[in-house]
Amino acid sequence: xxxxxxxxxxxxxxxxxxxxxxxxxxxxxxxxxxxxxxxxxxxxxxxxxxxxxxxxxxxxxxxxxxxxxxxxxxxxxxxxxxxxxxxxxxxxxxxxxxxxxxxxxxxxxxxxxxxxxxxxxxxxxxxxxxxxxxxxxxxxxxxxxxxxxxxxxxxxxxxxxxxxxxxxxxxxxxxxxxxxxxxxxxxxxxxxxxxxxxxxxxxxxxxxxxxxxxxxxxxxxxxxxxxxxxxxxxxxxxxxxxxxxxxxxxxxxxxxxxxxxxxxxxxxxxxxxxxxxxxxxxxxxxxxxxxxxxxxxxxxxxxxxxxxxxxxxxxxxxxxxxxxxxxxxxxxxxxxxxxxxxxxxxxxxxxx
Amino acid sequence: xxxxxxxxxxxxxxxxxxxxxxxxxxxxxxxxxxxxxxxxxxxxxxxxxxxxxxxxxxxxxxxxxxxxxxxxxxxxxxxxxxxxxxxxxxxxxxxxxxxxxxxxxxxxxxxxxxxxxxxxxxxxxxxxxxxxxxxxxxxxxxxxxxxxxxxxxxxxxxxxxxxxxxxxxxxxxxxxxxxxxxxxxxxxxxxxxxxxxxxxxxxxxxxxxxxxxxxxxxxxxxxxxxxxxxxxxxxxxxxxxxxxxxxxxxxxxxxxxxxxxxxxxxxxxxxxxxxxxxxxxxxxxxxxxxxxxxxxxxxxxxxxxxxxxxxxxxxxxxxxxxxxxxxxxxxxxxxxxxxxxxxxxxxxxxxxxxxxxxxxxxxxxxxxxxxxxxxxxxxxxxxxxxxxxxxxxxxxxxxxxxxxxxxxxxxxxxxxxxxxxxxxxxxxxxxxxxxxxxxxxxxxxxxxxxxxxxxxxxxxxxxxxxxxxxxxxxxxxxxxxxxxxxxxxxxxxxxxxxxxxxxxxxxxxxxxxxxxxxxxxxxxxxxxxxxxxxxxxxxxxxxxxxxxxxxxxxxxxxxxxxxxxxxxxxxxxxxxxxxxxxxxxxxxxxxxxxxxxxx
Numbered sequence: 001x002x003x004x005x006x007x008x009x010x011x012x013x014x015x016x017x018x019x020x021x022x023x024x025x026x027x028x029x030x031x032x033x034x035x036x037x038x039x040x041x042x043x044x045x046x047x048x049x050x051x052x053x054x055x056x057x058x059x060x061x062x063x064x065x066x067x068x069x070x071x072x073x074x075x076x077x078x079x080x081x082x083x084x085x086x087x088x089x090x091x092x093x094x095x096x097x098x099x100x101x102x103x104x105x106x107x108x109x110x111x112x113x114x115x116x117x118x119x120x121x122x123x124x125x126x127x128x129x130x131x132x133x134x135x136x137x138x139x140x141x142x143x144x145x146x147x148x149x150x151x152x153x154x155x156x157x158x159x160x161x162x163x164x165x166x167x168x169x170x171x172x173x174x175x176x177x178x179x180x181x182x183x184x185x186x187x188x189x190x191x192x193x194x195x196x197x198x199x200x201x202x203x204x205x206x207x208x209x210x211x212x213x214x215x216x217x218x219x220x221x222x223x224x225x226x227x228x229x230x231x232x233x234x235x236x237x238x239x240x241x242x243x244x245x246x247x248x249x250x251x252x253x254x255x256x257x258x259x260x261x262x263x264x265x266x267x268x269x270x271x272x273x274x275x276x277x278x279x280x281x282x283x284x285x286x287x288x289x290x291x292x293x294x295x296x297x298x299x300x301x302x303x304x305x306x307x308x309x310x311x312x313x314x315x316x317x318x319x320x321x322x323x324x325x326x327x328x329x330x331x332x333x334x335x336x337x338x339x340x341x342x343x344x345x346x347x348x349x350x351x352x
Numbered sequence: 353x354x355x356x357x358x359x360x361x362x363x364x365x366x367x368x369x370x371x372x373x374x375x376x377x378x379x380x381x382x383x384x385x386x387x388x389x390x391x392x393x394x395x396x397x398x399x400x401x402x403x404x405x406x407x408x409x410x411x412x413x414x415x416x417x418x419x420x421x422x423x424x425x426x427x428x429x430x431x432x433x434x435x436x437x438x439x440x441x442x443x444x445x446x447x448x449x450x451x452x453x454x455x456x457x458x459x460x461x462x463x464x465x466x467x468x469x470x471x472x473x474x475x476x477x478x479x480x481x482x483x484x485x486x487x488x489x490x491x492x493x494x495x496x497x498x499x500x501x502x503x504x505x506x507x508x509x510x511x512x513x514x515x516x517x518x519x520x521x522x523x524x525x526x527x528x529x530x531x532x533x534x535x536x537x538x539x540x541x542x543x544x545x546x547x548x549x550x551x552x553x554x555x556x557x558x559x560x561x562x563x564x565x566x567x568x569x570x571x572x573x574x575x576x577x578x579x580x581x582x583x584x585x586x587x588x589x590x591x592x593x594x595x596x597x598x599x600x601x602x603x604x605x606x607x608x609x610x611x612x613x614x615x616x617x618x619x620x621x622x623x624x625x626x627x628x629x630x631x632x633x634x635x636x637x638x639x640x641x642x643x644x645x646x647x648x649x650x651x652x653x654x655x656x657x658x659x660x661x662x663x664x665x666x667x668x669x670x671x672x673x674x675x676x677x678x679x680x681x682x683x684x685x686x687x688x689x690x691x692x693x694x695x696x697x698x699x700x701x702x703x704x705x706x707x708x709x710x711x712x713x714x715x716x717x718x719x720x721x722x723x724x725x726x727x728x729x730x731x732x733x734x735x736x737x738x739x740x741x742x743x744x745x746x747x748x749x750x751x752x753x754x755x756x757x758x759x760x761x762x763x764x765x766x767x768x769x770x771x772x773x774x775x776x777x778x779x780x781x782x783x784x785x786x787x788x789x790x791x792x793x794x795x796x797x798x799x800x801x802x803x804x805x806x807x808x809x810x811x812x813x814x815x816x817x818x819x820x821x822x823x824x825x826x827x828x829x830x831x832x833x834x835x836x837x838x839x840x841x842x843x844x845x846x847x848x849x850x851x852x853x854x855x856x857x858x859x860x861x862x863x864x865x866x867x868x869x870x871x872x873x874x875x876x877x878x879x880x881x882x883x884x885x886x887x888x889x890x891x892x893x894x895x896x897x898x899x900x901x902x903x904x905x906x907x908x909x910x911x912x913x914x915x916x917x918x919x920x921x922x923x924x925x926x927x928x929x930x931x932x933x934x935x936x937x938x939x940x941x942x943x944x945x946x947x948x949x950x951x
Contacts, residue, residue: 001637001663002637002660002663002664005633005634005636005637005638006634006637006638007634008632008633008634009632009634009650010632010650011650195743198668198671198672199667199668199671200668200671200672200737203664203665203667203668203737204664204665204668204737204752204753204756206664207660207661207664207665207756207760208756208759210660210661210664211660211661211756211759211760214639214660215639215763218638218639218640221650221651223649223650223651
């Protein structure tokens with residue numbers, strides 16, 4: 001329970017994937033298919049099963065809000081994975097070694113870090129499926145080594161095929177997950193060798209592991225609900241403009257209040273400068289703001305991955321401006337004045 | 353032979369010695385120089401002892417009236433707030449410690465005594481090693497540490513001492529119904545009531561349940577014979593419980609009957625509304641730790657975790673308990689496990705319907721207070737993990753589990769020592785006044801007040817470091833051309849003055865909040881012949897702070913205004929004296945019967 005309870009926070013977590021699972025869930029709910037290209041993913045997007053979107057969609061259909069549905073779907077995946085490993089290893093080595101293996105998997109640094117800091121939650125469904133599959137194999141062909149080697153081999157082959165051409169970050173976490181699963185099987189073997197005859201050693205070892213791992217991997221929470229899709233994604237999924245709002249349509253002489261919400265999905269090496277401009281049809285500037293995103297105190301290089309930062313500016317508009325105006329915003333590098341482009345190649349985002 | 357016996361004794365006591373050593377890390381934060389001024393109730397604790405000490409020095413052996421609270425208008429604090437932890441602090445102060453050091457020593461004592469109490473409770477059930485491990489789990493449970501280091505909840509922390517002792521008393525009085533067991537239960541229950549009546553109320557249903565669990569003679573299906581056995585077994589426990597109530601009646605009876613005369617909104621309204629402080633499920637397991645106060649919503653800085661290590665070891669213990677052949681241990685552990693689960697449930701918003709419907713539950717004020725019972729149940733279950741068989745020697749298993757528990761809480765063993773702000777310390781009247789003004793704390797009012805004061809003339813004087821030798825409101829005296837007042841003596845909860853009223857219908861206003869117990873004695877001019885007694889019902893009040901106002905007769909007289917015992921206080925004292933007498937007489941009778949039997 002302590003391993004998954006932290007996912008029941010009524011909000012979101014500071015994840016390396018930001019709100020991408022949430023955006024994907026909304027996208028999948030609009031066009032549900034068995035195999036799909038998640039629109040919000042670290043590039044390149046590849047065909048994938050809708051995990052965790054599919055199970056989360058079931059919970060949404062039961063009345064749960066999308067953020068909660070994604071979290072609870074992940075809880076379900078973690079529980080299924082743990083039970084699957086317990087059954088698989090329990091059948092092979094006995095109940096208490098099985099418990100040790102299952103708890104190892106659940107409290108392993110890779111599992112907790114993925115659950116609370118990274119956010120590749122779909123992987124938990126895959127590992128749960130692998131564990132249950134191996135258990136079914138073991139049931140069908142007995143306790144011998146063959147089904148395990150077969151299962152392990154099939155799993156490694158699938159992993160290798162899957163890992164080809166994946167971006168490094170994704171591949172690493174698939175690797176971490178796979179190693180954790182294999183290590184769990186090894187722990188089951190060791191626990192068998194140590195003749196675990198009660199749950200006490202397994203639980204005590206888990207407690208020790210949890211003491212060491214959980215403080216390091218504990219979640220940071222975000223009390224923020226974004227819109228169904230982001231306004232823009234700058235760079236290679238680096239900086240996400242979660243939301244932007246303006247107090248009114250741009251009009252001559254009326255100051256505008258612009259409110260934006262941002263998130264970075266990778267540690268930034270540049271202190272991005274945030275610009276907001278009011279332009280006429282000839283792109284002449286009638287109102288302008290330029291300042292470091294996050295302010296001088298917390299420029300983007302000091303932002304935590306996944307944290308949500310709010311940025312508000314008041315923008316005066318020249319009184320002699322023409323009536324037809326539009327508002328754009330974006331980011332640029334202060335020394336080179338080079339603008340950061342969005343994923344679709346634009347160097348600004350039009351808000352009004 | 354002699355050496356072997358001595359070795360055996362040393363071995364037998366080794367778990368206690370190691371337990372005491374294991375407590376050192378929990379104690380150390382309180383021994384660091386300085387004081388944790390920013391902890392929730394750290395200032396309150398120091399000023400509770402300060403005010404108790406003032407009353408004591410004025411000559412009250414039990415100062416129900418605290419004259420300096422509410423900007424000098426006073427408040428019947430110790431009439432409604434259980435005093436034992438403060439009294440222990442006062443004892444340390446009388447031994448020469450400063451007020452803040454006295455507070456810290458109360459916490460240190462509570463750590464040692466609560467560990468020993470848990471050890472004593474479980475030693476007979478699961479053995480010394482497992483009992484010692486359980487005691488470590490009890491002290492190092494995150495909520496217990498939170499109570500001490502962050503909340504600085506002196507009374508609640510000290511109440512941790514009594515919970516195992518009460519259960520121990522219940523078990524002993526059922527299984528070995530001797531006078532000592534009955535008295536032990538009575539003293540423990542009285543101790544709990546005098547330490548925290550709030551915890552006593554929360555814990556009493558648990559005690560009643562435990563009596564039935566321990567005393568129940570049969571299986572699942574009750575038979576008529578079983579009921580009779582049950583009744584017979586329960587009688588000594590009931591006597592013990594009544595004894596406890598009797599011994600503490602001098603406090604709880606007036607507290608119960610006279611709480612209605614204070615403004616209860618200040619205790620249970622606004623910020624103290626329980627609906628704002630339910631614990632979110634994830635918070636029970638979140639390892640997050642911080643310093644602050646309880647706030648509405650899920651984003652508390654402070655932690656309500658049950659503790660990862662205690663939780664996992666309690667699970668292991670539950671398995672061990674289910675397999676044990678020791679029936680009493682199994683019943684005890686499983687019952688307290690159930691208590692732990694129910695208590696954890698009561699902390700969460702899912703239990704809101706219980707809070708609304710079941711009387712007494714909302715007495716806890718903050719739902720997370722129920723974690724106290726969760727800590728108790730989990731610590732008992734941890735003993736199960738340490739007591740199970742296996743190839744590992746018990747001392748090694750116990751040592752490893754204790755070490756694990758220490759490791760699990762190591763990151764939380766800290767207090768925030770800071771220098772006091774002017775509104776915090778050094779402890780004294782000026783800082784107390786600044787504290788009240790800046791935080792609106794310790795400004796409790798009685799139901800006779802229409803407004804909560806924000807400052808006062810008395811506070812204006814006290815904040816300059818000057819003493820106020822009277823509570824007479826001289827503004828009123830000076831406004832009345834037919835009234836003159838001469839100060840004679842002032843003693844915190846009483847004052848003697850001489851007055852001359854040149855017309856009938858004069859009144860003397862005192863800067864004291866009206867509350868049951870204020871009595872005015874009017875003597876002749878020499879102060880020797882009593883002419884009139886006015887009880888609190890015959891006195892009037894002056895708005896807006898509900899100040900005591902004495903209608904005085906014409907002429908020169910001496911007036912003595914005193915905070916006295918009301919009927920509930922006298923009856924409570926009488927019951928307590930009777931209970932004490934019963935303990936002594938019962939002891940003598942049982943001793944003589946024993947002697948006769950031996951003869």
